Amino acid sequence: MEENTHIPENDGEGRRDFLKKIGIFAGVGVAAAAGAVYVASDYEERKHPEGKKVRVLTADGQLVEVPESELQKIEQEELDIEDEMQRRGREGIPGKSWVMVIDLAKCRNARMCIAACQAAHQLRPDQYHINTLVMKDSEHSAPYYMPKPCYHCDNPPCVKVCPVNATFKRQDGIVLIDNLRCIGCRFCVAACPYSARIFNWFEPRDSEKYKDQPYDVELNVPQKKGTISKCLFSADRLRKGELPYCVSSCPNGVYWFGDMNEDVVVNGTTKEAVRFSQLIKDNGGYTYLEELGTKPRVFYLPPKNRIFPAPGEEQTASHS
Amino acid sequence: MEKKLSLEESRQRLTQIEDDLIRPLKSHKGLEIWVLFLLLMLTLGFYAYYLQLRDGLGVTALRDYVQWGMYISNFVFFVATSLIGMLITSVLGLLRIPWITPLTRIAETIALAFAMFAGIVIIIDMGRPDRFPYLFLHGRLQSPILWDVTVVTTYVIISLLLLFIPMIPDAAILRRRMQNSPKWQQAVYKFLSANWVAAPEQYALIKKSIRVLAILIIPTALAIHTVTSWLFASTLRVGWDSTIFGPYFVSGAFVSGVAAVIIAMYFFRTNYKLHNYITEAHFNRMGQLLVLMCFIYLYFNLNEYFVPAYKMRKAEGHHLEALFTGNWAVMFWATQLGGLVIPMLLLIFKPFRKPLPALIISIFVLVGAWFKRLLIVVPTQQHPYLPIQNVPQNFITYKPTGVEIMLTLLPMVGVLIVITIIAKLFPIVPIWETAHEQGIDESVIK
Numbered sequence: 015m016e017e018n019t020h021i022p023e024n025d026g027e028g029r030r031d032f033l034k035k036i037g038i039f040a041g042v043g044v045a046a047a048a049g050a051v052y053v054a055s056d057y058e059e060r061k062h063p064e065g066k067k068v069r070v071l072t073a074d075g076q077l078v079e080v081p082e083s084e085l086q087k088i089e090q091e092e093l094d095i096e097d098e099m100q101r102r103g104r105e106g107i108p109g110k111s112w113v114m115v116i117d118l119a120k121c122r123n124a125r126m127c128i129a130a131c132q133a134a135h136q137l138r139p140d141q142y143h144i145n146t147l148v149m150k151d152s153e154h155s156a157p158y159y160m161p162k163p164c165y166h167c168d169n170p171p172c173v174k175v176c177p178v179n180a181t182f183k184r185q186d187g188i189v190l191i192d193n194l195r196c197i198g199c200r201f202c203v204a205a206c207p208y209s210a211r212i213f214n215w216f217e218p219r220d221s222e223k224y225k226d227q228p229y230d231v232e233l234n235v236p237q238k239k240g241t242i243s244k245c246l247f248s249a250d251r252l253r254k255g256e257l258p259y260c261v262s263s264c265p266n267g268v269y270w271f272g273d274m275n276e277d278v279v280v281n282g283t284t285k286e287a288v289r290f291s292q293l294i295k296d297n298g299g300y301t302y303l304e305e306l307g308t309k310p311r312v313f314y315l316p317p318k319n320r321i322f323p324a325p326g327e328e329q330t331a332s333h334s
Numbered sequence: 335m336e337k338k339l340s341l342e343e344s345r346q347r348l349t350q351i352e353d354d355l356i357r358p359l360k361s362h363k364g365l366e367i368w369v370l371f372l373l374l375m376l377t378l379g380f381y382a383y384y385l386q387l388r389d390g391l392g393v394t395a396l397r398d399y400v401q402w403g404m405y406i407s408n409f410v411f412f413v414a415t416s417l418i419g420m421l422i423t424s425v426l427g428l429l430r431i432p433w434i435t436p437l438t439r440i441a442e443t444i445a446l447a448f449a450m451f452a453g454i455v456i457i458i459d460m461g462r463p464d465r466f467p468y469l470f471l472h473g474r475l476q477s478p479i480l481w482d483v484t485v486v487t488t489y490v491i492i493s494l495l496l497l498f499i500p501m502i503p504d505a506a507i508l509r510r511r512m513q514n515s516p517k518w519q520q521a522v523y524k525f526l527s528a529n530w531v532a533a534p535e536q537y538a539l540i541k542k543s544i545r546v547l548a549i550l551i552i553p554t555a556l557a558i559h560t561v562t563s564w565l566f567a568s569t570l571r572v573g574w575d576s577t578i579f580g581p582y583f584v585s586g587a588f589v590s591g592v593a594a595v596i597i598a599m600y601f602f603r604t605n606y607k608l609h610n611y612i613t614e615a616h617f618n619r620m621g622q623l624l625v626l627m628c629f630i631y632l633y634f635n636l637n638e639y640f641v642p643a644y645k646m647r648k649a650e651g652h653h654l655e656a657l658f659t660g661n662w663a664v665m666f667w668a669t670q671l672g673g674l675v676i677p678m679l680l681l682i683f684k685p686f687r688k689p690l691p692a693l694i695i696s697i698f699v700l701v702g703a704w705f706k707r708l709l710i711v712v713p714t715q716q717h718p719y720l721p722i723q724n725v726p727q728n729f730i731t732y733k734p735t736g737v738e739i740m741l742t743l744l745p746m747v748g749v750l751i752v753i754t755i756i757a758k759l760f761p762i763v764p765i766w767e768t769a770h771e772q773g774i775d776e777s778v779i780k
Contacts, residue, residue: 145724147721171570174476175476175568175569177483178474179472195465195472197461197469199459199479200401201477204401205569207571209718211398213391215391216389217389240390242461303719306570308570
């Protein structure tokens, strides 16, 4: 049983492959530019038969030089965007180790995170990738709001049980779902102790509208009927160097997001950057139900010194 | 049984047995109505499946919390009931228990039919049945589902062999006796009789094969239900996260299997007029076997429910309260008492092991066994670690829809169809083994 069998490998087709990489990585725009360069090179080549070098920007932002004679126009059908998104989606972003910190003291259930998330992932109102729950740990403890995304566990129970490698763990720590692979057995939903996963019981919202859109495994969009979906840490945003949808839409500074390797997290509201380890250490950060051994990547800061009224109090205040 | 019969007596006795056991294959009184009923149910089932394919699994009452429901309960029930083949033919057979002979084919037919349709039940539950081949194309051995697919397939194959290899001599007899049957039917007999001429070497071979299969099926049968239990036990969910799920499921499987065989025995005995072959003594024995199986299962139930209940750990407490006194209490106690404890206590007394009382008790046990699977599968999902909030009410409660009920019945109809076909094409009580047991020499039986 091979893993990642469908990922197209570098089959060593030399220059074509190389060019394909460049072209695709840089997107259609660069592809078009490359095409233009090719056309131009036709003319140039006649002028300089020994070949001139051109500079091209690769996906990871490196400027490289390629002999002009090596440039080739990429045909539209060769540009299989979906395949390429699958390949890089499964691979993840090298060198990163994403982590989220949620400050429970700051959450007042504004639910902007939920709205932004549902809009980005084409979800129905009752489908949550992130959900804000009212928690009360014991009889005499105060209630608090707890936003709950997927915890992207380092020992993910959901990934273990998947029979077809549809849900997988990437090198940057994100647990994703490939909706083109998922068979809809829902074993992962059963296995997740945090109820993080949802299922497309019906035709997804606006499926007719988006049916021609190529499937993006880093966004789970368009959603597919009969398959699983869940929080993706906004893998598509991270690839573009942006903060996740929920993080950047929070008005109250609840979310910190960053890279554990760099030990830096950024607040989605204030854009303030702090040391991740220091933030956790100073505020008594913890992961939820860590005794289950799942090793979550989402950390909570306890709801102390709250600036907002606790759940319940707010409602009473507004009613009186 | 060891008394030697003369050749003439043997021939007469054999003809009598053949007449008795083959007669039901020739008369089709009432069959049309039965087949019509099955076909009607089948059509309704297919229509329900069409609706589910068209609109998605949302046509069921399943939602993001209770996301395994009747279908998965049904799957567990099917796998469980199919285990009976292993108990009767294999365990009791290898122990050389003499009275099982007329029951082996009933048990194997039930085993095969339920095991075959267990796979269908899983496909009904899949969100993307069109991607079923992915299990083989992209299968990951780490997943218990892959183990389940592997062992269920193996079990179906061994059960198929355990049904048809002992049938070879009978197929030869049928070839001789059923010459008025349609061409295709004769072709089936010819194929299944595999050039049987009742030679001593053939007998030696057939007995050895049965023995090998009977041994092979024990670990396979244990594996299918243990692995099925691991679909639950391998998760971190309260109510499933249990170390005794393997033996708990296996012992429960024998309860429903024995009950299913008693029901089938009663049906064939009365409808096929086999009173001389499936006797009151058989009901007596099977009743005793059911008591034993119920007792073992009760023991595991005690461990499964009362040990956690003694501690009442927070999350488990919510789950157990829902079962014992909450919204599942009626079903829970009806199943435990009406489907297990009371049947067991009644069957201890001999009058209740007579055919009719045994039938009624077995129906209670079998229905209870089905609901018990539902009680294992569903309530756990209503008690996750994190509270269920901000979702519609129907995400929390679970009220199965009509489509879902039809699709739960569909594989049951399938099982009945398979059993009907087998019992109409072949004698449901093995001829040669019965003859052999009555002291008729093997060389006569051909």
